[in-house]
Amino acid sequence: MVYVCSPYSGNISLNTERAKIYSRMVVDRGAIPVTPHLYLPLFLDEETERDAAIEMDLALLKRCDELWAFGDEISGGMKREMKEAEKLGIPVRRITPTGQEEWICTK
Numbered sequence: 001m002v003y004v005c006s007p008y009s010g011n012i013s014l015n016t017e018r019a020k021i022y023s024r025m026v027v028d029r030g031a032i033p034v035t036p037h038l039y040l041p042l043f044l045d046e047e048t049e050r051d052a053a054i055e056m057d058l059a060l061l062k063r064c065d066e067l068w069a070f071g072d073e074i075s076g077g078m079k080r081e082m083k084e085a086e087k088l089g090i091p092v093r094r095i096t097p098t099g100q101e102e103w104i105c106t107k
Contacts, residue, residue, distance in 0.1 A: 001034050001065050001066075002026045002031040002032065003060065003066070003090075004022050005067050005069040006078070007073060008037040016037070026068065036060055040053050054080065058084050061084060061090065064090060066090060072096060
């Protein structure tokens with residue numbers, strides 16, 4: 001299971017579409033994507049329940065085998081998720097829009 005780490009806030013519509021593409025990339029590579037920012041906003045309010053959402057994100061992250069960080073920018077929320085993955089010993093892979101990949105943290 002791969003935790004999909006990508007921006008959500010800002011241009012929410014564009015970032016949601018990108019998260020769908022990133023999730024598909026995970027599937028195409030033979031893994032199961034865990035993309036909380038695709039479904040948590042369906043029942044949580046970003047402005048008033050952000051802390052609850054982050055708490056749920058991190059609980060899901062604990063159950064994943066790897067974290068893949070997508071995009072050219074690393075948002076504050078992404079930094080928090082990546083730092084938690086490193087603390088938990090979960091491998092972190094960075095994937096840029098041009099498809100370049102690098103391992104940031106490995107077991």
